[in-house]
Amino acid sequence: MENHREIDQKWQQYWAANNTYAAEDHSSKPKFYVLDMFPYPSGAGLHVGHPLGYIASDIYARYKRHKGFNVLHPMGYDSFGLPAEQYAIQTGQHPAITTEANITRYRQQLDRIGFSFDWNREVRTSDPKFYKWTQWIFIQLFHSWYDTEMDKARPIQELEAHFEALGTANLHAHCDEELSFSASEWQAKNESERSEILLNYRLAYRSESMVNWCPELGTVLANDEVKDGVSERGGFPVIQKKMMQWSMRISAYAERLLQGLNDIEWSEALKETQRNWIGKSKGASVQFAVDGHDANVEVFTTRPDTIFGVTFMVLAPEHDLVDVITTDEQRSEIDAYVEAAARKSERDRMTDTKTVSGAFTGAYVIHPFSGAKVPIWIGDYVLANYGTGAVMAVPGHDSRDHAFAKHFDLPIVQVVEGGNIEEEAVDAKEGKVMNSDFLNGLEVKDAIAKAISEIEAKGIGTGQTNYRLRDAIFGRQRYWGEPIPVYYENGIPKTLSEDQLPLTLPEVDKYLPTEDGEPPLARATNWHTADGHPLETTTMPGWAGSSWYFLRYMDAGNKEEFASSDKVNYWQNVDLYMGGSEHATGHLLYSRFWHKFLADRGFVNTQEPFQKLVNQGMIQGVSGYMYRVIKNAVLWTDSSSDDATLLNPSDFDIFIDRDAQKALINKEDWILERINKIFAEEISEQLQGGQTREEFKVISKPQDVRIFNSFFDDITDIVDTEKLEREELNNTGKRNYFISKGSEFYAQRIVEKMSKRWGNVVNPDDMVDQYGADVFRMYEMFLGPIEQSKPWDTKGITGVSNFLRKLTRLFENLNDDKPSADELKTLHKTIKKVNEDIENFSFNTSVSAFMICVNELTDAKCGKREILEPLTILLSPFAPHTAEELWVKLGHEPSVTQQSYPEHNEEFLVESSIEYPVQFNGKTRFNIAVAADLDRKGIEEAVLADERSAKWTEGKTIRKVIVVPGRIVNIVVG
């Protein structure tokens, strides 16, 4: 279509003017909620990767409308976030202004692609009208506790009533620390003491706890925001620090978050990621009495069956008992070790998992069953913040304990049959137990159960389940986020009342922490309540608003409630959620947590927020790179190391140390930074291999090379060097190898993440300009399976462009002739295929089906209305503009989306089920369609009678009849 620009515009204006895609809140039609993960409006705008998921979900939403559903398909912006704040710090511009500008740009870009969003319901997390309700939910969480017996959250007043009547007796509550007091003791407590106690139970609570502190960002981070010891955003080092912090008691929901995964249709990979993150492990906690002290070492173990294999105990260096039980002789050694462990950063401790280290405390525990004296060690392979911070070491059947025992020459005892435990721990959970008194001869599985019951009978422990999932740190020392609606009266945290909401962000002179390290909000002059009580200065994390925004779409304009209950009851939850898998342990877990909480408190009536979830893959960019072979290059990251001093910088073509790298980054010279980054990876790898003077490849982009050398014009093309030899390349005339000024250069293509920085971004605007929104939409779908990551290749788009042109051409000789059986068959085949493919989210194959169909119709020179009309409807989810245009061409009113989706006709498909007969061993095999209710005899008769199959059955006997589900049978004759 030559004038696609006009057509796109015409129909977009029509849809907007007619509110075509507005969802109705009440309808006799069944509801269907199709949601995309709303974007963070970054300054860079959209690239072709972003709309991938939006297009898929839009196709599905349009398809569902055709199928008679009342579809809710909204869009909004996750508009609180770091980049806008960083930009504000640099320029002094208020983040709200930056954000507004970015949103405008996003909207323009989105609009051009022809989505069927209901923009009346748009939400922005940074809008006070929205975050009023984020704050309101926080307040509900603050005023709730978790009852582990009823297994739900309850109002905090009910907990207070319980304390008032019974104290902590008969209390089943999820908390930080098990407390014990009577009703009268509670009654005697003052307000401040009561507040402290209640914080131990509240679902949103403030406590002194170890947090991930990122000095560079100046804020704390949740566990999912830290990867490999550095911040996910920016890659800055993260350290552990004890701080007063707001947290969310997500750990109370660990089991329900785990169980809930069984009821939702998510990819196995994603569910597994969440299961890993929750990290359930079943076992027992066991008390070991310390010899000569009135103290117990409590351990958690998943292998109580190996309790007779315990030959030593290991405590984390930070364990409270260490100081108490260490003997005088061992004191200096232990102190030195504890101090050394404290100095190691979390990251060092994580990366260095091979070196075995530890120290003996001099103390012993008494083995509860054998009565043996078991030495207590400390070692940094035991983590303070998991389980009890102590382990019972079973070197025979745990590889870490085994390594420890070998290193310190501690005894190893075999208690499960098989293997050679002197060489290697046997940690498989199978085999028969031995050397274990009452457990002897049992299978491991049975022995675990038996051991737990004996441990419980002896009163030294209980069967227990542990979770890796930690409570989520909620406060951020940042400006651009929701203020936490809390004030302090005599140091006691209290929530604002609902009519004081929203608590809007104050104006500040700078978006940085104060000189004495207070968060930016502390800069505000009036940051207190009307009666002078100071307000909380931390803000909520990025995931606060996104944990419930999908509910706001149901009733986006509501001023009285986050959403009215009748609308929540109608829309329930999201039927289809489309988005990236990078949110597996963040957004998708927190949303489930908040949703379950809101369900507990009766605000929503579903347990899971997202029924079905599809992860779209990432669209990568293709970058061209130059390699230069450097004779000598070296890098070290630690210039104080001995190796470094042996090297003379002037011996090397390129010489980088850590300071130089930093300097380059600070200059924001992205080219050099880029080179450095690659240098760092490649060269440090070489250094680790002990090769300090090998040749290295330096990667930079072609334009970088131009800066270093002026011979770039020599390159005629960039081809893949991996596949071809130098001579071959030079013979093809496509030179990708050449020598200039004594350096050798290579060119190569690399697939990597699409990013402005690497210069491989393709802008959807350009694609829409050139080919139109419909071609762009279909091509994105045609690229490959929706869930897969794949590189963008602009060249292939012409195929789709041709398809739409061919289709339009069919309308040139539009007529009312009766279609032939072949033409009808083509149509119904396509209808069937496209229907099935959309249901299976297999959009790439449905685009193929369209192409095949049009090819066949073009061959048949078919311009028949009876064929083209349903085809137009069939196409409309994929190519809405073209479909509308063609629909009108057929003489109809606009709005093809109002039509019901075409059903295929079996009559025209049956024939296709008779396939080619296949010959083997003198027999013939073929498929044939028969009536559904026939038995074997009936089928045989039908086959013999069928003229289509007669030519294969003539003179032969039926050997085998295989009934395939449906109406197809597989016949073997011979």
Added chain:
RNA sequence: GCGGGCGUGGUGAAAUUGGUAGACACGCUAGACUUAGGAUCUAGUGCCGCAAGGUGUGAAGGUUCGAGUCCUUUCGCCCGCACCA
């Protein structure tokens, strides 16, 4: 180490319950046409071979009349978790 996923042409990929492997598209080759285009049309294109033919879904076995698909073993890649006891 544990868990999840995946291996098919030069490329992206198809292949219903096991049934003519490579549909569709890109790219490439040749030709046609033309006011030379990022246009259109025709033919060809897994590999080996002039051909007949052979061969072919990471590898090796197995089940089956028949395996890309099911089973066993193995190799390779990607993702998640990780001194988690």
